[in-house]
Amino acid sequence: MTEGTVHVVGVGLAGLSAAARLTQKGRRVIVHEAGAQAGGRCRSYVDTVLNMPIDNGNHVILSGNHAALSYLALIGAADRMQGPPSADFPFVDLRSRERWTLRLGDGFFPWWIFDDARRVPNTRMREYLVLARLLWPRSKTVGEVIDCRGALYERLVEPFLLATLNNAPPEASAQLAATLLRETIAAGGRTCRPLIAMEGLSTAFVDPAVSWLNAHGTEIKFSHELHRIEFNGPRAVGLDFGGEIVNLGVDDVVILAVPPTLAARLLPDLTVPTEFRAIANLHFKVDAPAMPVMTGVVHGTTQWIFAYPGRLSVTISAADTLMNAPRDELAREMWREVAMVAGLPAELPPWQVVRERRATIATDPQQEALRPGAKTAWKNVFLAGDWTATSLPPTIESAIRSGERAAALAA
């Protein structure tokens, strides 16, 4: 396949990354998005209750996420991510009220494990050696490989894996945990510096990509929902956008960068993950006191607190049990925890609760086995999306790498 048009369907980060790489190679690309906005599950909007822009969820990437950083560099947005100069993670334990900062250093090896002063409080070096069992991929759960109890688990392994796998770690895939740990904690602090889009996800990952694509001649058709694909033998021959049919030429290619349920509806007999996990975010409109941009919370419902200008925000991963909790109760309960960590008065400030029921696919071994590769049964149809088989958990890095992989196959 050489000179046809590439139709990218879905303009989340996977679609944006595929479109950007193909445009960079000089290919003719048309992007089709069902919604009125780009970014999919990684976007900003103005919240009318708080009267300020917020993100659909607090997102963190790490300095070792090389595909995400290279995508940001390509679209001219490398400077939109901010974070501490080193891989420092401040924590608070709500039960014991202890506070500590995990300092992973700046190197390529986790030397901090050998330093009494830098290890997680109340943990011993040999416990970390047991953790090394997680580095070897296997089709088991994390709970089958390590003991999911004790200070090291509660204060390091659980917060880290919960945030990155969006799944209760004991049931999560040990294979995914292995890839993650190898690319991050085991690779030293240099790969673990947290990076956050302080001015909003869209200003970093989305708006610059849309501008860059437009400036390079790639058209994005919004409110252009793909309803059906027509096939003839081993090829897709037409795209049905409701009233409009786009006929595909012999060299035309389709990259489907849509959610898994939709991909399975469009492609007969495609196997996709079927279970999802939720993420809850709570936003409190308050002038944040001097505190770190990101604080880990142990032994609370709150897992991470983010301090943005004029707003404190809570992330709770694998939050399925909170999806039906009354919003005001949840806000009051979370504010109690946030106020305690931030040293703020008990009076509840203006708040918003944002719950994404299908934030990511579940990351247990059964769902992991259902993730398809980029190639499909049709020669000119490729898949992209954080949920495809990238060997990574469903994250920004996974979405962007999947887009690059589909672009390479389509080019």
Ligand SMILES: Cc1cc2nc3c(=O)[nH]c(=O)nc-3n(C[C@H](O)[C@H](O)[C@H](O)COP(=O)(O)OP(=O)(O)OC[C@H]3O[C@@H](n4cnc5c(N)ncnc54)[C@H](O)[C@@H]3O)c2cc1C
């Ligand atoms: C609350 C929350 C917090 C998160 N936190 C983090 C984090 O801290 N770090 C991290 O790395 N990741 C995080 N993630 C995961 C990250 O957001 C996703 O991995 C990434 O955004 C997925 O991108 P995608 O392109 O694969 O999918 P999507 O963003 O789902 O994109 C799919 C696109 O397809 C479009 N579409 C659907 N149907 C059609 C159709 N018929 N025709 C055309 N277009 C269609 C959709 O509108 C959408 O734009 C979080 C996710 C959520 C929800």
